[in-house]
Every structure is written in C-alpha cells, then in structure tokens.
C-alpha cells in the first residue's frame with residue numbers, strides 16, 4: 115500500500131480513533147494562525163480537521179490533498195461557498211498562479227514528502243510578498259525515537275512511508291526559497307516540558 119492508498123483506507127477512522135498528534139496539531143494551528151480575509155491554501159487538508167477553522171478567517175480557501183477518500187470526508191463536513199477542494203499531489207508542480215495566496219498551511223503532511231525544498235519553492239511562488247507558510251509536523255525528536263504515522267487495518271497495524279526532516283532542513287529550505295522564519299514552537303503532551311515534544315510548528319514569511 116502506498117501513502118495515497120493508505121490514506122484512502124485510513125479515511126474511515128482518521129477522525130474517530132485516538133490520535134494525540136492530530137489533536138495537538140489542531141490546537142497548535144488555532145493558536146498560531148491569525149488574520150482575516152485571507153486567501154488561503156491548505157495543503158494535505160485530509161478530512162478537513164482544520165478547514166472549518168481556516169474558512170472563518172479566509173476570503174477564499176482551497177483545500178488540496180491527493181487522497182480522494184480523505185477529500186470526500188472533508189467535503190461532507192465543509193460546504194461553505196468560499197471553500198473549494200482539489201485533488202492534488204504536492205510533489206507535482208502546483209497549478210496556481212503566482213502571488214495567489216496570503217496564507218498556506220500544511221499540517222502533518224510533509225513527513226510523507228521526501229523533497230521539501232520543492233514544496234517550499236512552490237509555496238514561495240504562489241504566496242504574495244509578506245504571506246505566511248504555516249507548517250505543523252510530528253516533532254523530529256519523536257521520529258528519531260521511531261514514531262511514525264500508522265493506523266489499524268483489519269489485518270494489523272500499517273505504518274506509512276515517512277521521511278525524517280531535521281529542523282535545520284526546514285530552516286534551510288525556507289531561507290533558500292526567499293522566506294524568513296517568523297515563529298518556531300514545540301508542543302508537549304499535557305504541556306509537560308520534561309518529555310520529548312510531540313509537535314513542531316513553524317511559520318515562514320515570504321520576503
């Protein structure tokens with residue numbers, strides 16, 4: 115099963131099964147994203163966990179994902195007129211004009227993308243000057259300890275293909291592609307800072 119097929123399968127239970135990373139990221143995004151009337155692109159939108167929230171701050175929002183089944187769940191939840199969902203593979207050239215968006219968000223998807231430099235280059239092209247690129251990812255410290263995206267199938271637990279991206283890699287991809295880093299935060303289960311952080315969030319601002 116490749117990543118796309120895995121998310122098609124996972125879509126049935128993605129929202130309902132306990133998932134601390136999914137939930138802490140929802141909290142982090144809501145605390146990190148500010149502003150109003152934003153032309154927004156949500157990449158790897160999945161079942162729309164964050165789409166409803168982002169929509170309230172958006173002039174228009176495009177939710178993009180390569181899993182048709184995850185997108186179906188999102189479409190069933192969010193029917194606002196300013197939201198459009200599109201099937202799109204983030205590893206291919208993004209089919210949007212230059213300077214189209216004020217905000218791009220990407221939650222828990224980049225661990226499945228090997229070449230994040232490509233994603234930053236595309237984001238830089240389609241964001242307006244001063245536009246923000248929010249990223250929320252499983253913290254690489256968790257990955258070093260072996261944590262991976264995984265879900266229960268009828269025949270056992272399936273682990274998805276994941277790539278480790280060190281914090282320095284995000285920094286380098288951002289600065290190389292005309293971004294400043296405007297925020298970097300680490301999020302801990304139960305706010306317990308004696309533990310390994312679960313989530314890393316970063317906001318890059320296009321120069």
Ligand SMILES: C[S@@+](CC[C@H](N)C(=O)[O-])C[C@H]1O[C@@H](n2cnc3c(N)ncnc32)[C@H](O)[C@@H]1O
Nearest residue numbers: 121158159160163179180181203204221222223
């Ligand atoms: C862990 S889910 C996160 C979904 C949602 N952002 C959230 O936080 O709940 C990862 C999502 O990224 C999508 N994804 C992974 N690789 C992708 C790619 N190459 N192109 C587009 N979407 C991708 C998957 O289909 C899935 O919906």
